[in-house]
Amino acid sequence: MNPSLLQLVMADALTPFSFRRQSSSPGLMGILNITPDSFHGPSRQRNVDEAIQNGISMISSGAKILDVGGESTRPGSQPVSIEQELERVLPVISGLRAVSPSIEISIDTRNHEVARQALDSGATIINDVSGLRDQKMVDLVLDRNVPVCIMHMLGEPKTMQSNPSYQDVVTDVSSELLNTAHLLVDAGHDPQNICLDPGIGFGKTLDHNIDLLRSSQHFRGDYDFSILWGVSRKSMIGQLTGHTSTEDRLFGTLGVAAYAQQVGIDWLRVHDVQAHSDLLRVLQQLD
Numbered sequence: 001m002n003p004s005l006l007q008l009v010m011a012d013a014l015t016p017f018s019f020r021r022q023s024s025s026p027g028l029m030g031i032l033n034i035t036p037d038s039f040h041g042p043s044r045q046r047n048v049d050e051a052i053q054n055g056i057s058m059i060s061s062g063a064k065i066l067d068v069g070g071e072s073t074r075p076g077s078q079p080v081s082i083e084q085e086l087e088r089v090l091p092v093i094s095g096l097r098a099v100s101p102s103i104e105i106s107i108d109t110r111n112h113e114v115a116r117q118a119l120d121s122g123a124t125i126i127n128d129v130s131g132l133r134d135q136k137m138v139d140l141v142l143d144r145n146v147p148v149c150i151m152h153m154l155g156e157p158k159t160m161q162s163n164p165s166y167q168d169v170v171t172d173v174s175s176e177l178l179n180t181a182h183l184l185v186d187a188g189h190d191p192q193n194i195c196l197d198p199g200i201g202f203g204k205t206l207d208h209n210i211d212l213l214r215s216s217q218h219f220r221g222d223y224d225f226s227i228l229w230g231v232s233r234k235s236m237i238g239q240l241t242g243h244t245s246t247e248d249r250l251f252g253t254l255g256v257a258a259y260a261q262q263v264g265i266d267w268l269r270v271h272d273v274q275a276h277s278d279l280l281r282v283l284q285q286l287d
Helices: 003-013 048-061 082-099 112-121 135-144 169-186 206-213 235-241 250-263 273-286
Strands: 027-033 065-069 104-108 125-128 148-151 194-197 226-229 267-270
Touching (some): 027 048, 027 273, 048 065, 048 082, 048 273, 065 082, 065 125, 082 104, 082 112, 104 112, 112 125, 112 135, 125 135, 135 169, 148 169, 169 194, 206 235, 250 273, 267 273
Parallel strands (some): 027 065, 027 267, 065 104, 104 125, 148 194, 194 226, 226 267
C-alpha cells in the first residue's frame, strides 16, 4: 500500500463507522462485482487480484465502503448457488482485509449463509437487496450487531420488471423499509447502523424511480435513518438520456449525484468513484 493511502486508511480507522452523513457530501460506496454477468460490463472483476487492486484504487479515490457481490441481481438474472457465491466473494474480502484492518467492506447478498461467512472473512456491513425478507438474515444482523443496508425489491430479480405496480410507490416502498428498520431498532439495533435504499430499478418503472428520488424525506422516519441511492449507470439513466449502452451513462449518473448532494442523501453506490469524488468535491466548495 502506498504511504498516502495508508495514511488515509489509518485516519478513517480513528473514526467509528456510522451511516450518518459525515460532511456536506454523500459518502461513496464503490461497487466490486465478482460476477460474469453484471449489467455494466466494465464493472465485472475478472479475478481476485484484479478485484483487490480495483478496491484499493476505489479507496484511494474516495470510497468509504467497498461493496463486494457475487450474484448479479440485474433484471432477468438467474440465482447462483451458495457455493458459487462464496467462492467468488470470500477470497476478495479476505484479500482486502489483509490490505487493511480498517476499511469498511460490505457484502452484497440475499443469502444469510453468504453474509455470515463474509463477516467471518472480514466484511463489516451487510447489504441485503432483498430487504431482510429472510428471518435468518435478521437474526444474523442482530446477533453480530453489524451495520446493515436494507433495500426494497419487488419480487425476484428474474421477474421484478414484469409490469411492476404499486398503489402509491413512495408510500408502499417507504412503509416497507421503515417497518423493517423499526423491527431492528425495537430489537436493540442502533438506528445509526441502519441505511435504507429505495431500490431504484428493482421492480420499478421510470416514473416510479423518479417519484422515489424526489421523495427522499419519506424514508427518514422517526429515527432519521440514513439513505443510500444506487442509480449508477442504470436503465433509468438510459431512458432519460437515450443512451442504450451502460458505458455512455456516466454523465447522467453524475447528474443524479449532484441532485443527491442537494437533497442531503447520505450514501451513493457507484461504479465510478473518482468521477463522483471529483464532482462532489467541487460542489462542496461551491456550496
